[in-house]
Amino acid sequence: MDPLQEQIVRLERRNNALRLNGNTVNGRTADIAITTRGSDWYFAVCAVMTVAGFAFTGLAMRKPRHTRVFHYITSAVVFTAAIAYFCMGSNLGFTPVQVEFFRSDPKVRGTLREMFYVRYIDWFITTPLLLLDLMLTAGMPWPTIFFVIFADWIMIVTGLVGALVTSRYKWGFFTFGCFALFYILYHLGWESRRNANRYGNDVGKAFLFCGSLTSVLWLVYPIAWGVCEGGNVIAPDSEAIFYGILDLLAKPVFGALLIWGHRNIEPSRLGLNIADYDNDVAVHEKRPTNDYGVLVAGNNTGVTNGATTTTTNGTTPAATPASDSLGGNVPTHNPAV
Known part of the structure; x- marks a missing residue:
């Protein structure tokens, strides 16, 4: 054979x-x-x-x-x-x-x-x-x-x-x-x-x-x-x-x-209203935030070059603080007031 x-x-x-x-x-x-x-x-x-x-x-x-x-x-x-x-x-x-x-x-x-x-x-x-x-x-x-x-x-x-x-x-x-x-x-x-x-x-x-x-x-x-x-x-x-x-x-x-x-x-x-966790506030609350409570994605330190908005608690958008030339965040309030 x-x-x-x-x-x-x-x-x-x-x-x-x-x-x-x-x-x-x-x-x-x-x-x-x-x-x-x-x-x-x-x-x-x-x-x-x-x-x-x-x-x-x-x-x-x-x-x-x-x-x-x-x-x-x-x-x-x-x-x-x-x-x-x-x-x-x-x-x-x-x-x-x-x-x-x-x-x-x-x-x-x-x-x-x-x-x-x-x-x-x-x-x-x-x-x-x-x-x-x-x-x-x-x-x-x-x-x-x-x-x-x-x-x-x-x-x-x-x-x-x-x-x-x-x-x-x-x-x-x-x-x-x-x-x-x-x-x-x-x-x-x-x-x-x-x-x-x-x-x-x-x-x-x-x-x-x-x-x-x-x-x-x-x-x-x-x-x-x-x-x-x-x-x-x-x-x-x-x-x-x-x-x-x-x-x-x-x-x-x-x-x-x-x-x-x-x-x-x-x-x-x-009648199948299935929620996706992309919009789940509980999930978002576990993500890191900067000193002003703004959500930070990945390795982002919260510093932005332009005006951006992020939702907080799933309700009112909060403005991201402006950035100074040293890389820090500039307060939005007037210190003199």
Whole structure:
């Protein structure tokens, strides 16, 4: 074998995650688990999430600080997902769970199926952030936002509990999660959509595109749960592809669409009056002053060549004292008076 072929073989064998991190957890071995192809796919999705996170953060740096709220929230979503997908690609963050339905198909034949609980940790963090993106865009009041996020947490937790239950009672938790999902979709499709239109046509369109994408995708997630964790119908590698495609559309694609929609929308129009610390009096008070109480920047000793003004306590501008020929400050009062 020539050196080039040896290098190709080494590259093909580079993913040793399944060999280093086996399918045995707490004394139980999952006999229905991902293969190297599934691990490769998880790592690929991790890479896309990471690149998207740096892209969103880079775009944020091009904007004033007080307008970066949607960039930062969306970056947090994809960075969190990147960590979760790295964990799943490494064949970590799972537990073997006994299946309810035993199948004859070789790809799903067995007793214990690999169930990635780290996926639900990811969703517990990222789905509320996605809803926050949408509901802030719609200008919804904070009590409504908190309650919708609570419903989202109910949906995620009941999905996790249902995935861990081995009996048919798992479908009861699945039903609770679906009710929570329908409540969320009601708010996105009705109340939030109507409220977004009040802020202008551009805000209404931004919410409509992103909200519609989220609503359609989130309706597919219960189907994925039913054929994966719930019914043991498709293989774990197919599960990885199914959930991976949904997450790529629901996070990086959603994020790009949202940031594009907000390109000309000031957060203040949506009721987000975010103050920048450039105008923070408390910060300015910590800066050095000269003998006359005038703020000094950097190594400036307070000596000026011309007439300048500086604000004090954020209210009335104070004139900088004139400079004498010796480099000192000349008093502004008349000593004879």
